[in-house]
Each structure stands twice: as C-alpha cells, then as structure tokens.
Amino acid sequence: MPHPSSEPSPTPPAWPHCGHGTTPVDPVGCRGIHVPGHTACLAHLDDTDRDAYLAGLTPGADIDHCGTTFTQPLLDALLDALRDPATGHPHFGDAGFGSATFQGRALFGSATFRGDAMFESAIFEGDAGFRLATFEGYAMFGSATFQGRALFGSATFEGDAGFGSATFQRDAGFWSATFEDYADFESATFEGDAGFRSATFQGGAGFGSATFQGGADFGSATFEGDAGFRSATFEGGADFESATFQGGAGFWSATFQDYAMFGSATFQDYAMFGSATFQRYAMFGSATFQSDARFGQAVFEQSVSLGPLVCAGRMKLSGAVFGGPATLSFAARRLECRRTRWSSTAELRLRYATVDFAHAVFEYPLTIAAEADPFVLPDGQPVAEQALADAPDATVRIASLRGVDAAHLVLADVDLSGCLFTGTVHLDQLRLEGNCSFDAVPPRTHWGRWRPVRFTQRRTLAEEHHWRASRPAAVRGWNVAVLGTGRVGPLQLAPVYRALRKAFEDGKHEPGAADFYYGEMEMRRHADHIPRSERSLLTAYWALSGYGLRASRALGWLAAAMLITIMLLVGFGLPKDFPKQEATGTVPPGGGKVTFEIDKADPQNPTGDRFTGERFEKALNVTLNSVVFRSSGQDLTTTGTYIEMASRVTEPVLLGLAVLAVRNRVKR
Template sequence: MTAIFREHQASVIPEERAAQTFKGRAGFESATFEDDAWFGAATFQSPVDLGPFVCAGRVSLAGAVFDGPMTLSCVARRVECRRTRWMSTAELRLRYTTVDFSHAVFEYPLTIAAEAAPFVLSDGRPVTEQALAGAPDETVRMASMRGVDAAHLVLADVDLSGCLFTGTVHLDQIRLEGACVFDTVPPAMHWRGWRPIRFTQRRTLAEEHHWRASRPGAVPGWNVAVFGAGRVGPLQLAPVYRALRKAFEDGKHEPGAADFYYGEMEMRRHADDIPRSERGLLTAYWALSGYGMRASRALAWRGAAMLVTIVLLMGLGLPKDASKQAATGTVPAGGGKVTLEIDKADPQNPTGERFTGERFEQALNVTLNSVVFRSADQDLTTSGTYIEMASRVTEPVLLGLAILAVRNRVKR
C-alpha cells in the first residue's frame, strides 16, 4: 500500500511541536510526500531504515539524532542534514537531490551515494517518481560540507560543482568514489583589455568561482556566489585545495591531484600574506610551465628560447669567417732545429649578410647541442659565447619542466 502525504500532512514531526523520540521501527516505505517531510530534531533510538519514499519538496533531518545504524533511501528535491548527529554507521542513497550537510556530526563511516536506477520496493515494484517529473535529472548534488569532520565520509557519484568546502575538517581523509564531478574553469578565450585570456581546463571549487567572479575585471564564466555562501579568498582556499590534493593522491588519482595542486598554487600566488619575492617566483613558475603542470606551455617557451638563440647567434654570435691557424717561427742561418708557434686568430664579429642558410645551419647546430649540455665545437664571438652559455642554462630547464608536466599528468 502506498501512503500519500498531502501538504497539510507533510510534516512527519511538525515544526511547532517538541522534538519526538522514536523507540521502535520507522520506515515510510513507498510513501509519497507532496510537500516537505520534516524529521527535524527527532531522536531515533533503534536502527532506522527510512524509505524508499518520494518527496516533492525537502526532507529535513536538521537537528535529528540517530543512535543506531541508519539507511535513508529517497527521491527528493532537497535533503537538509544541518547539525544532524549520527551515533552509528549510516548510508544515504538518493536521487534528484541537493544535500545540505553543513555542521553534521558523525563518528562512524557515513556514505552519501547517488542511486543510478529507480528504487525498488520490497515487493519488487519500482518507486514511482512522478512527483519529480519536472526535475532536470537524477543527479545528487552537494550544497555544503562546512563544519563537517570528513574523516569517515564517503561520497559516491555525486556532483560537487556547487559544494562549499571551506571549514571542513580532515578533508584530506575524505573518500571520493565513482564519478564525483567538480566545477571547471570558463571555456574558450576571453579578453581582458588588450590581453587574451584562456584557461586550461581543470577541476575547480565553487568558492574559487565566487572569489574570481567578485574581482574587478573578471572574465565571463565564473559563477557568482549564492546568498549565504559567505566570502572566502585565497588564504582560505589554499588549504582546501591542499587537502583535496592529498585525498586524490591517496586514492591513486594523480591527474585529479594535479588539478588541485594547480589550484593550491594559484591560491598561494594570489594570497595577501606572501612576500613580494615569493610571489615573483610563483608568477615565473606559473608563466613558464603552469607550476610544472602544463607541458605545452613549457615546450612553447623552450621553442621560443631556441628561436631567440638562433637569431642572436646568426646576428652576433657566429664569426665572419672560420678562424684560421697560423704557424710562425725562425729558421737558424746555419740550419738546425726549427721552433714553430701555432696561433689561432680571434673570431671576428660578423659584417655584411648575416642571415644566410649556412649561418642558420651553424646556429641551429650550436643551439641543439646546448640543450643537452654539449659543445658544438663551433667558433663563436665573445657575444656568441655568452649566448651559448645562457642557452645551456635555460633550455634544459624548460625541457625538464615539460617532462615533469607530462609525468604529473599521466602517472598513476
């Protein structure tokens, strides 16, 4: 039998009444709530298996206490677990739901998972989801985890693109299973004044969106903060990115960890409490290789450095002509031993046509050898010697950054 609770019946525990205590079994299997279902401030002393049931509005567990194991299976637009307390293991299996989990308390493993298919009742019939026919999809979204100790929390197949994480404790110990989705940076290319701005795709937090959207000159695509989200900045976001990076590393998801490392470094670079020298180093690290995460950027800089080296060598570094050796000595008048001194003329600065095919080949040979710290055995002017020295320092570093970026993206 299916029970339908209409609007005047929807509050299982009316808000105006004192908190109730359930000492026996509470189920509500196959029930349908056409408005809200209110379980707020209730105490469940026995093991609880709520559902599967359907709620067209919100299911409020705010302030409720579960002394024993608890399972919630429901289809609802919103589930509110603010300051809910679980004293034993718990599992929330949901569909179509946005979950507010702020300041929830639990001391044992707790799982929040998205149910891929409609729930099935004990008699084998599927749960009717007609009450949520207008919902966009069956995705489960987390709205907030602020104030939660996530040491025992498992999230499976949930959407975290709008979740607020700042203030979460032990976030590095959270377990993310299945397809847990985060927000991404704005796509395509944008213009900030005369400068083109393009963001490489990576996972981002909703709070970084809010912070960037509030900055002057923000490009379109960053999501503004909703009412009540509060204001956080790089100082608060850097430790959140650091904790999530560690969680992904512990889960052997290195590409995901790389995205959160990038976010952590971005927040450090924009933070107000770092010295100017450190900000300069971080900015250079970002510009050259995206904090060791953008191989294409490092390779582009390396290609540009090689091109500049070739042009400078052709213009200034290669001598006018190949240096020739000259032997000088004195022949004794009466014959005898002859002593010769072999001297090599100093390279002469180039004159005339400098950008020729032959000089390009010579400059390219010097540049390619300098990348791997080899000498090209090519005579160079004084300027060319210093150009080659600079090339032998910078270009191998850029090549190393590119290799590091590739490794960080593909290792498991």
C-alpha cells in the same frame, strides 16, 4: 477496573437530579436527570411510570438521560422503544447520555442519531457496540471511559466526533469508520489496541497528546484533512502502512517507543516529524512525499530505514540524531542534513537530491552515493518517480560540507561543482569514489572587459568562482555566490586546495591532484599575506609553465627561447669566418731539429650579410646542444659565448618543466 470518575463527587450535577440513595459518603446520591414529568431518573422510576414513559417514545424522539445508570435490560428496553419498525434499528433525535453509566453491554449497533449524541464523561463498564451506527449531528464522547471494548467499526460520523480525553481500557475498533467532519481524539488514552485501519477522516483529525499503550493500526487509513499527532505517544507499534495523508501530517514531538511503519504511505501535503523520537525501528519504505518532509530535531535511537522513498519537495533532517545504523534511500529535490549527528554507520543512497551537510557530526563511516537507476522495491518493481518528472536529471549534488570532519566520509558519483568546502576538517582524508565531478573555469576563450581572456582548463572549487566573480573588473563566466554562502578569499582557499590535492594523491589520482595543486598555487599567488617577492616568483612560475603543470606553455617558452638564441647567434654570436690553424717553425742550419708552433686566430665579429643558411645551421646546432646542456664546440664570438651560456641554463630548465608537466598528467 474502576475509573476515577466513578468515585462519588460532592458536587451535584448541573441538571435536576434524582438524588436516590444518598449516604453520608455520597450526599448527592443518584445523579440521573429527572424523567420529564417525574422526580426520579429512568433507573429509579417505578415500573408503571417507566413502562408508560417508554411506551410514549417513538423512533427519532429526543431523549435526555444524563447521569443515569443503565443496566443492560434497561438499555435494551430503551433501544426497543426507539427501534424503527422499517429498519429494525434504533433511531434517536437528540440523545443525552452525558455522565451516564452503562453497567452491561451497550449495544447501539446500526443505530441512527439524527441529532446530537452526547456521551461526555459516560462510563461503559462492558463492551460499547456502535458498529455501523450513524451520527448525523455531533457525536460527543469527550472524557468518556470505555472499560470494555469500544467497537465503532464502519460507523459514520457526519458531524464532529469528539473523543478528547476519552479512555479506552481495552481495544478500540474504528475499522472502516468514516469521519466526515473533525475527529477529536486529543489527549485520549488507548490502553489496548487502537484499530483505525481503512478509516476515512474527511475533515481534520486531532490525536495531539494521545497515548497509545497498545498497537496503533492506521493502515490504509485516509486523512483528507490535516492529521495532527503532536506530542502523541505510541508505546506499542504504530502502523501507518499505505495510509494516505491528503492534508498536512503533523507528528511534532511524537514518541514511537516501538516500531513505526510508514511503508507505502502517501503524504500529499507537508509531513512534520520535527522533534519526534523513534526508539526502535522506523521504516518508510516506498513512502511518497509530494511536498516537504520535515524531520528536523528528530531522534532515531536504534536502526532506521528511510526509503526507498520519493520526496517532491525538501527532505529536512537538520538537527536529527541517528543513534543506530541508518540506511536512507531518497529520490528528492533537496536533502538538508545540517547539524545532524550520526552515532553509527550510515549510508545515504540518493537520486536528484542537492545535499546540504554543513556542520554534520558523524563518528563512524558515512557514505553519500548517487544511485544511477531508480530504486527497486522488495517485490522487484521500480519506485515510481512521477513526482520528480520535471527534474532535469538524477544527478546528486553536494551543496555544503562546511564544518564537517571528513575523516570518515565517503562520496561516490556525486557532483561537487557547487560544494562549499571552507571549514571542513580533515579534508585530506576524504574518500572520493567513482565519478565525483568538480566545477571548471569559464570556457577556454572568454571575453573580458576589453579583450578575450584564455583560461587554463582545470577542476576548481565553487568558492573560487565566488571570489573571482566578486573582484573588481571580474571576467564574465565565474559563478556568483548566492545569498548566505559567505565570502572567502585566497587565504582560506589555499589550504582547502592543498587538502583535496592530498586526498587525490592518496587515491592515486595524480591528474586530479595536479588540478588542485594548480588551484593551491593560484590562491597563494593572489593571497595578500604572501610576501611580494614570493608572489613575484610564483607569477614567474605560473607564466613559464603553469606551475609545472602546463607542458604546452613550457614548450612554447622553450621554442621562443630557442628561436631567440638562434637569432642572436646568427646576428652576434658566430664569427665572421672560421680561421684555419697556422704552423710556424725555425729550421736551424745544417738540417737540425724542426719545431712547429700551432696557433689559431681569434674569432672576428661578423660583418656584412649575417643571416645565411650556413650560419643558421651552425646556430641551430649550438642551440640544440644547449637544450640538453651540452657544448657544441663551435667557435663563437665573445658575445656568442655568453649567449650560449645563458641558453644552456634557461632552455634545459624549460625542457624539464615541460617533461614534469607531462608526467603529472599521465602518472597513475
């Protein structure tokens, strides 16, 4: 297929050209540069002059045949003239083949270019063979067209290798090639397969805006410098299995229209996949990221399997879109999934990671679970986690769920002690599986400003820690908010506690629900918008029984109330003595009918020594009956009657609060 550059150009070249074969359509004619000492190019010299010129060449000579058209016999004759008898391979000094046309096979295999090799805009109509060739200077193939196969297997490029805007219409083979300096493939087009398997790029490698219409095989390739694939398009499969990126790997805005394989790849510096598009499968199993891995704004249109992989830095997925089922298995220090969108089911199995899931959107069930043991590869071997050897433990921590609709969210075995929940929607439908831990209040006895303070142990939210730590005269032990977390108060925290309480109740976890009920009541008690009367009532409820959840507190108040009742009864409620009944009657003369009146004297207020064992026993009997809302039937003074009435109201209530607290702690 002819290339557009093969059409005649009305512009003459910059060098003195042959001009042979001019026509009205092509007034410039042959564009081959003059052979030194002649006015024609090598292709149009007469046989005698050509033979003389070739006979005068020696291995390592500089040549310049820009714009010349080489038939295969002519090229073979030139190569033979430059062939080193010792090695049997052609040796060039500076070689100028810019805009040259090679009509047959161009076989430069094992050739050595000691100077610069200039093939810009050259056209290779047949196969171009540079296998085992050595380019000691620049190798410039910019805008060249390879209509046949381009074979550079095991070639060595000691200087810059320039293939920018080159077109490879058939397969391009750079297997095991070595690029010691910068390799420029910017805007190159590979219409066939591009083979770079086991190639070594010791300098930078630029494939920005390159187009791979066939398969792109970079398996086991080594990039010692930065590798740039910005805006590259992979229409066929992209295979980077076991590739090593010692410098940065930049795939910004790259498009993978077929599968993208990065299994067992190693990224020793940053890996940039921001805004990349994966239209089919994306697989990163066993990949290792020794620094940050950035997939921000990436689009995964179909199923994606990221992992199991290890990331020693941050795994950044913020803004990414997952259009198909996603399975993510990461051992990473931090996972950032802010504003991600999940349009299908997804499972995130993690180790070590702190997860920021703020404002993520998902329409189907999504599970975030901690993995207790190292991930296992298909061959049964565990994933190596040496890059995370300095991590304290493999605990997975959720940093934020703000702005998330939790109706389809499942959390399993994760640490929620630092999680920010304010602004989460449908938090009452959140499912918590396994051991999901929350933060706790400071130690039971903690020193305040002037005295020791005792805190009731319970599950609590990180945001309550932040609020309490920010209050004037805050007690030490509450965690201070880090920069950027924002500030919320009791008004915002009360509904969060309420929603989590319902989530625990739906999960039949009553003790956990009780802790969040306690937190809800605490926030209501401290909220400024609650009327003072209601806050006073809540304060009394808290003081008497810890909102009906602290049995020890209710029992303590009950014991105190009973003791006070006993002391009051002994001192004022029991009479001085307990009068016997008296019978009086009138006997009519003659032994008639006898009538008896039974009367009882009024109890007398006590005097003298009131605190005796007998009086204590009677007071205890009255008090114990009052606890169970019964009357003892004991004779009491007027004051004692009112004391008993008060105790029959307060003490059963306190006993009921204690029973309620015990029930809330043991109910399942």
